[in-house]
Amino acid sequence: GAGVSQSPSNKVTEKGKDVELRCDPISGHTALYWYRQSLGQGLEFLIYFQGNSAPDKSGLPSDRFSAERTGGSVSTLTIQRTQQEDSAVYLCASSLGPGQLYEQYFGPGTRLTVT
Amino acid sequence: GESVGLHLPTLSVQEGDNSIINCAYSNSASDYFIWYKQESGKGPQFIIDIRSNMDKRQGQRVTVLLNKTVKHLSLQIAATQPGDSAVYFCAEIEAGNMLTFGGGTRLMVKP
Numbered sequence: 001g002a003g004v005s006q007s008p009s010n011k012v013t014e015k016g017k018d019v020e021l022r023c024d025p026i027s028g029h030t031a032l033y034w035y036r037q038s039l040g041q042g043l044e045f046l047i048y049f050q051g052n053s054a055p056d057k058s059g060l061p062s063d064r065f066s067a068e069r070t071g072g073s074v075s076t077l078t079i080q081r082t083q084q085e086d087s088a089v090y091l092c093a094s095s096l097g098p099g100q101l102y103e104q105y106f107g108p109g110t111r112l113t114v115t
Numbered sequence: 116g117e118s119v120g121l122h123l124p125t126l127s128v129q130e131g132d133n134s135i136i137n138c139a140y141s142n143s144a145s146d147y148f149i150w151y152k153q154e155s156g157k158g159p160q161f162i163i164d165i166r167s168n169m170d171k172r173q174g175q176r177v178t179v180l181l182n183k184t185v186k187h188l189s190l191q192i193a194a195t196q197p198g199d200s201a202v203y204f205c206a207e208i209e210a211g212n213m214l215t216f217g218g219g220t221r222l223m224v225k226p
Contacts, residue, residue, distance in 0.1 A: 004158070033214075042204055042216035043159070059213070091158050104214070106158030 002026065004107035006092050012113045013082055021077040021110045025094030033093040033104060034067055034077050043091060049075065050098045082114045127223045134192040136220045138205035141186060145207040149214070150179060150190045154201045162190070162203075192222075200224045 005024045013019050025032050034046040045059040049069045060066070064082075069075040079086055089111050093104040128134045140148070146167040151159035165172045165179045165188075172179050178191040188205050202219040209215055 035216075042218045043206075043214070045213050045215070048213065056213070093158070103161050103164075106160070108156070108158050 004092055004094050004105050006090075006107040006110050008110060009108065010111045010113075012115060015084060015114055016081055018078065018080045019082055019112060021079075021090050021112070023075045023077070023092030023094075023107060025073065025075070025092070026105055027073075029094035029096055029105075030072065031095040031098050031104075032069055032075050033095075034075070035091045035093065036061075037089045037091055037109070039088070046077070046090075079112075082112075084114045087112055087114045124218070125221045125223065127225060128195050129225050130195060130197060132195055134190075134195045134199070134222060134224075136190045136192075136203050136205075136222065138188040138190075138217055139186060140188060140205070140207055140217075142207060142209055142215075143183075143186065145209050147208040148179070148181060148188050149206045149208075150177075150188075151204045151206060151216075152199075152201045153204065153219070159204060195222075195224050197224050197226060 004026055007022045011019055030051045032049040035043040036046055037043050047060055047067045048056040064080045067075060067077045077090060089109040091106055091109045093106045095104045149164045150162040152162050153159045163174045163177050163179050165181050167183060170181055176193045180189045190203060192199055200223055202221050204216050204219045206214045206216045
């Protein structure tokens with residue numbers, strides 16, 4: 001079946017430009033997560049959406065980062081005025097519901113390079 | 116804040132041997148742990164999980180051991196195969212839903 005998909009797979013942008021990264025979760029999954037993975041590092045939590053609840057934005061590193069989830073499905077992560085330190089792989093995951101009982105399924109990620 | 120980390124950044128094993136990947140965690144309140152496998156160019160893939168009320172859990176060729184006394188988690192892979200070559204992350208659940216990941220261990224399987 002279809003898994004989590006992300007687009008684009010690769011994005012190269014100039015410093016100072018805005019970028020949008022898209023995530024299509026698995027159909028029926030109410031929870032959606034964004035993570036960032038820097039080269040050779042573990043995954044850093046960014047933001048979490050659960051149903052119609054207000055998102056948990058506690059992991060966003062600065063106010064240049066924002067995300068929305070329309071209709072409880074597709075999500076877009078926006079990075080404004082990109083900096084070189086924003087270069088990383090951005091991973092999206094979805095799960096059937098909140099809490100520990102639900103396995104998170106990851107997408108392939110978007111590799112962002114800021115030049 | 117508290118964190119999850121790994122002892123060995125790179126592990127090289129011979130095909131057919133058993134592999135053991137270790138992870139130390141510091142948050143004694145965490146009660147759920149997961150091992151993920153990440154192949155090059157792909158997102159992490161769930162391998163096996165364990166709750167804090169268990170010491171051991173077995174899957175297909177994989178076993179996770181949890182030692183709460185010393186806050187140590189390990190992943191054992193039996194009869195390691197070339198397809199097992201990947202980066203392995205341990206993760207803990209804290210604050211309800213937020214996974215905290217360690218830095219990863221790269222497993223290299225030599226033919």
